[in-house]
Amino acid sequence: MSTSVAAAGDTVPVPLRNHLEVRALNAYYGARLAVRDITIGFPANNVTALIGPSGAGKSTLLRCLNRVHEMQDGARVEGEVLLDGENIYDPAAHRVVVRRRIGMVFQQPNAFPTMSVLDNVVAGLALSGRLAGGRKGHLEIAERALRDAALWDEVKDKLDRSGTAISGGQQQRLCIARALAVEPEVLLMDEPTSALDPIATVQIEELVTKLAQRYTIVIVTHNMQQAARISHYTAFMLGDEHRVGALVEIGKTDQIFSRPNDKRTEDYITGRFG
Amino acid sequence: MAQLISLTQTSAGITGASELAKIRVRKVRSAVAVAACGVCALLAAAALLAILGYVVFQGVHALTWSFITQIPRPVGIPGGGVANGIVGSVIIVGIATLLAVPVGLLTGIYLALFGRGFSAEMLRLLSDVLSGIPSIAIGLFAYTLLVAPFGHFSAFSAAVAFAMLMLPLLIRTSEEAVRTVPRVVQEGAYALGLSTYATTIRVILPAARSAIITALLLAIARVTGETAPLLFTAFGSQFWELNPANPMAELSLQIFTYAISPYEELHQQAWAGALLLILAVFVLSLGARLMLRKSFKR
Numbered sequence: 001m002s003t004s005v006a007a008a009g010d011t012v013p014v015p016l017r018n019h020l021e022v023r024a025l026n027a028y029y030g031a032r033l034a035v036r037d038i039t040i041g042f043p044a045n046n047v048t049a050l051i052g053p054s055g056a057g058k059s060t061l062l063r064c065l066n067r068v069h070e071m072q073d074g075a076r077v078e079g080e081v082l083l084d085g086e087n088i089y090d091p092a093a094h095r096v097v098v099r100r101r102i103g104m105v106f107q108q109p110n111a112f113p114t115m116s117v118l119d120n121v122v123a124g125l126a127l128s129g130r131l132a133g134g135r136k137g138h139l140e141i142a143e144r145a146l147r148d149a150a151l152w153d154e155v156k157d158k159l160d161r162s163g164t165a166i167s168g169g170q171q172q173r174l175c176i177a178r179a180l181a182v183e184p185e186v187l188l189m190d191e192p193t194s195a196l197d198p199i200a201t202v203q204i205e206e207l208v209t210k211l212a213q214r215y216t217i218v219i220v221t222h223n224m225q226q227a228a229r230i231s232h233y234t235a236f237m238l239g240d241e242h243r244v245g246a247l248v249e250i251g252k253t254d255q256i257f258s259r260p261n262d263k264r265t266e267d268y269i270t271g272r273f274g
Numbered sequence: 275m276a277q278l279i280s281l282t283q284t285s286a287g288i289t290g291a292s293e294l295a296k297i298r299v300r301k302v303r304s305a306v307a308v309a310a311c312g313v314c315a316l317l318a319a320a321a322l323l324a325i326l327g328y329v330v331f332q333g334v335h336a337l338t339w340s341f342i343t344q345i346p347r348p349v350g351i352p353g354g355g356v357a358n359g360i361v362g363s364v365i366i367v368g369i370a371t372l373l374a375v376p377v378g379l380l381t382g383i384y385l386a387l388f389g390r391g392f393s394a395e396m397l398r399l400l401s402d403v404l405s406g407i408p409s410i411a412i413g414l415f416a417y418t419l420l421v422a423p424f425g426h427f428s429a430f431s432a433a434v435a436f437a438m439l440m441l442p443l444l445i446r447t448s449e450e451a452v453r454t455v456p457r458v459v460q461e462g463a464y465a466l467g468l469s470t471y472a473t474t475i476r477v478i479l480p481a482a483r484s485a486i487i488t489a490l491l492l493a494i495a496r497v498t499g500e501t502a503p504l505l506f507t508a509f510g511s512q513f514w515e516l517n518p519a520n521p522m523a524e525l526s527l528q529i530f531t532y533a534i535s536p537y538e539e540l541h542q543q544a545w546a547g548a549l550l551l552i553l554a555v556f557v558l559s560l561g562a563r564l565m566l567r568k569s570f571k572r
Contacts, residue, residue: 068465073390100467110462114480124466127476175462182466 018082019044019216020065020102020186025079027060027069034060035245038079040235042186047208047217049231049253051224053268056237057245058220059107062188065218066102067095083186100124103179104188108195109171111163111178117155120163120174121145124182141181149177150207169200176207187211189219193226205230224269228257236265329552333545341546346512346528349537356547358514359525365516366429366508366524367498370436375490378444382489385445386452387460387474398446405442412438413503420507427509429522435503440493447489455481488562495558499551501526525551 018041025038035057042048050058063069064077067088080087088098111120121142125131131138142159146152151173155166163174172192179187189208193201208217208230221227227234234257235250249262260266340355347354381401385394413435420431455478463473479486504510509521510531525547532544 066465068461071461071464096467096469098467099465104465106458106462106465108456108458110456110458112459112462112477112481114483123463123477124468127463127466127468127472178462178466 017044018042019084020218021080021082021085022061022065023080023082025061025064025077025081027057027064027078028074028076029072030074033242033244035064035237038247040247040250042216042218043233044216045212045214046232047212047219047230048233048235048250049227050218050220050235050237051222051227051268052237052245052248053239054222055239055243055245057239058237059190060245061237062104062190062218062220065186065188066099066104068099068104070095096128100182101184102186102188103182103184105172105175105179105190105192107191109168109175111171111174113162113164115163116160117163117166117174118142118159121177121181123178142177145177145181146174148180148211149173150203150210151177167200169196169203172196172200172204173207176204176211180211184215186216186218189217191220191222194222201226224257228253236260236262236268238264238268326552329545329549333542333547333549336542336546337549338546341543342550345514346523348512349535349540352539354543356523356525356528356543356550358511358523359528359547360550362429362508362511362515362523363498363525365518366432366436366504366522367494369430369433369518370440370497371490371494373433373437374440374444374493378441378493379448379486381445382448382450383452383474383479385449387478401442401445404438405446408502409435409439409500410502410505413505413507416503417506427507427521429508429515429518429520429524432504432508432522432524433518435507436497436500439497439500439503443493443496444489447492448486451482451485451489452478454485484565488565491558491562491565495555495562498555498558499526501530505530 020042022038022040022042025035026033027035038057038061050062052058060069065081067077069075069077077089079089081089083098083101087093088095088102112123115123118138119126122131122138125141126138131141133140139159143152143156146155151170154170155161155174158166164171166174172195176187176192192208193204196204205226208219211217212232219227219231231253233250234253236248236256237245238248239245248264249256249260251261256265257269260269338355340353342355342360343357344353344355345358346356381397385397389397415438416431416435420434421427459481460473460478463477464470468477504524504527508524508527510527511521511523513523515522529544529547529551532540532547535541
């Protein structure tokens with residue numbers, strides 16, 4: 001699969017538009033600097049994988065891209081993140097609006113426990129008062145999102161069950177459907193398969209590849225094979241001795257995995273690291 | 275780990291009898307410690323069962339239908355009951371709950387989700403101090419605040435005293451209840467572009483619902499058995515009294531008055547009242563347990 005995806009990236013000359021662009025970003029937890037001076041672009045309608053060892057700041061960087069990082073105590077961000085040229089950290093930008101345009105899927109499936117499958121899917125719209133039309137309207141939106149998340153056939157008879165009563169892999173696709181229902185432009189995924197079994201992992205990976213046709217996807221993964229399989233671009237991050245993460249390099253996935261520019265990338269990819 | 279290594283060594287025959295002796299000593303120590311824990315647990319259960327058994331033994335024959343449905347009769351006339359006290363308890367605890375729950379719940383939510391730094395720590399400290407104040411002192415406070423200025427006792431002043439007793443308990447337990455909701459659920463709601471308000475009211479609170487109801491039931495159970503603050507607030511009454519502005523009968527207060535009276539029949543009624551009170555608290559605690567079990571099942 002990796003070859004076909006990479007080939008698509010090679011043969012079709014994609015006009016490279018950076019949908020999301022990070023400029024000189026520093027992220028802190030209290031006084032501790034977690035990632036330093038990140039400048040990176042995420043091309044539209046491509047999957048970009050963030051790889052690197054633990055403590056490299058991959059998740060922190062990802063959480064800065066839709067302003068979820070700042071929800072933690074004492075966490076703050078310096079620098080700019082441009083969504084189609086607009087800085088999401090501009091004082092005039094509202095983080096609620098930013099998050100509607102940049103969706104996120106987490107490591108642990110986090111379906112809302114007190115809501116049904118149906119209510120989970122439409123939660124983003126319904127709970128912000130942007131959904132009318134009663135159950136019929138909800139069903140229409142939910143069916144579209146669940147089909148996009150390749151889950152519809154498995155849950156269409158379980159829509160009124162609790163969102164946490166389905167399997168872990170189904171819950172994770174429910175969370176993807178929930179994110180898609182808000183109609184974002186960018187989808188951030190923080191190790192979305194690390195809590196799942198191999199079969200569920202394959203399902204999510206196929207889904208990511210399919211979704212890249214319509215969304216810009218940034219995915220954090222610990223699994224290098226996964227990055228090679230599903231991403232068009234790969235960024236390698238590394239933490240220094242103070243556990244401050246930084247970007248080492250970014251390139252096309254096949255290039256990063258075959259002829260990386262940086263010795264540290266090569267060492268990590270060939271397993272000679274640490 | 276050390277034990278694991280020594281065991282493998284023993285089985286491999288590297289070390290001899292001294293290692294085996296050490297293991298034997300450890301096993302004896304372990305048995306003694308387990309036995310000591312068991313005995314203490316039995317003692318605690320025995321004390322509880324003795325009190326419960328004695329109250330049942332003393333109170334069960336006076337616990338009749340008329341005891342629950344009639345109001346007290348003048349001393350010397352047999353019969354009568356504590357119906358006005360039961361109703362009084364419900365009214366006073368009910369008003370106290372209405373007063374304490376909004377403040378306690380919202381404070382708990384604030385501490386769990388938004389309270390940071392100095393102000394939150396001060397709030398927790400004050401709440402802990404409040405929970406340490408003897409209930410009789412809180413009764414005196416309510417007396418000074420709501421009885422003395424008006425010149426007469428009232429059920430409302432008792433409800434205010436009860437509300438102050440419930441408050442610290444509600445604050446801490448509802449804070450804990452909200453904290454049982456995983457952080458990823460909260461972040462998931464934020465990541466969908468939900469406002470803080472929608473996240474809190476529509477996602478977090480429903481997920482914490484069972485634990486919050488548990489907290490509420492435990493707080494109610496806690497004040498239902500309180501007597502001291504009532505002595506100079508609700509004061510008690512021999513009659514049907516439904517107006518919270520007036521002195522009102524209350525079950526635990528009736529138990530107290532009957533128990534210190536010189537009449538044997540009233541002593542019997544005090545025991546029956548105590549049994550009734552224990553049953554009520556038992557039902558509340560049981561309800562709290564069931565709610566909690568439900569909330570952890572997911």
